[in-house]
Each structure stands twice: as structure tokens, then as C-alpha cells.
Amino acid sequence: MSDTNEVMVRRAESFPLEKVGAGAGTCRSVMISSEQAPHFALRRFVMEPGGGMPLHTNTVEHEQYILKGSAEVVIGETVYQISEGDVVYIPAGVPHSYKADAEKGFEFLCMVPNKQDVIEIVEPGC
Structure with a gap:
């Protein structure tokens, strides 16, 4: 993990999108990683319609x-309908899933602490 003080300014589109293996029609780009920031990583998720x-x-x-x-x-245990402009907080260890709108798709920023993250699939499929 870096303890850098270097400023970074880039267009979001300049970060490559990579397919998320567990997802369906889901890609992710890591825009700020532990290499650039000491405390949090910033990622962008893009989900195709459905x-x-x-x-x-x-x-x-x-x-x-x-x-x-x-x-x-x-x-x-709760199902939410989430859309553009909403803010979401998901505590560590709480099961969660996403199903993008069938017509519009879904895109969001996700910030996480720069700590080891173990992902466990609770229920396969989307």
C-alpha cells in the first residue's frame, strides 16, 4: 500500500473496464487503488441492461x-429499488446482490477501504 501524496486527475473513461467473473454483463474499473491512495479505493461498476x-x-x-x-x-433481507443520484452504504459481511434494469442498465461508483477483501458467493446466479 502506497503512502503517496501525488495528485492524480484523469477522465473516468480512461480506466479500462474489466469483466467481473461472478457477474452477468458486469464490468469494473479501478480508478483509485491502494497504489494511489492510502485509505480507500474507488471503483466504477457498469452493468448492462439485465x-x-x-x-x-x-x-x-x-x-x-x-x-x-x-x-x-x-x-x-431487504430489496431496494435504486436509481441515479442514490447513495448506498453496505456494511461488511452483509449479503447483497444487484439486478440491473432490463432497459437502462446500471452504473455506480463504489469506494472500499484498502484492506484485504474476501468475497463469498452466497447464492450463485444473478
């Missing part, structure tokens, strides 16, 4: 800001 992520847990918390589209998001 895409998503299966029910899973993470050992780190998630702070999210929805950029585009909408999705049905399960967090714990």
Missing part, C-alpha cells in the same frame, strides 16, 4: 453513489 451480481458478502464495507440507470438491490 446484468448483475449474485448474492455475496465482502469482508469490507461499501460506500456507493449511483451514476446512471437503476437496479433492484438486495441488502440483507
Whole structure:
């Protein structure tokens, strides 16, 4: 983990999108990693219409800001309809899943602490 004080300014589109293996029609770009910032990483997730992520847990918390589209998001036992402009907090260890809108897709920023993150799939499929 870096303890750098270097400023970085780049266009979000300049970061390559990589397919998320557990997801359906889901890609991720890491825009700020532990190499650039000592405390948090910033990632952008893009889900195609109807895409998503299966029910899973993470050992780190998630702070999210929805950029585009909408999705049905399960967090714990509750189903939420989330859309552009919403802010979401998911505590560490809480099961969650995403199902992007069938027409619009879904895109969000996700910030996580720079700690080891163990992901466990609770329920396969999206």
C-alpha cells in the first residue's frame, strides 16, 4: 500500500473496464487503488441492461453513489429499488446482490477501504 501524496486527475473513461467473473454483463474499473491512495479505493461498476451480481458478502464495507440507470438491490433481507443520484452504504459481511434494469442498465461508483477483501458467493446466479 502506497503512502503517496501525488495528485492524480484523469477522465473516468480512461480506466479500462474489466469483466467481473461472478457477474452477468458486469464490468469494473479501478480508478483509485491502494497504489494511489492510502485509505480507500474507488471503483466504477457498469452493468448492462439485465446484468448483475449474485448474492455475496465482502469482508469490507461499501460506500456507493449511483451514476446512471437503476437496479433492484438486495441488502440483507431487504430489496431496494435504486436509481441515479442514490447513495448506498453496505456494511461488511452483509449479503447483497444487484439486478440491473432490463432497459437502462446500471452504473455506480463504489469506494472500499484498502484492506484485504474476501468475497463469498452466497447464492450463485444473478
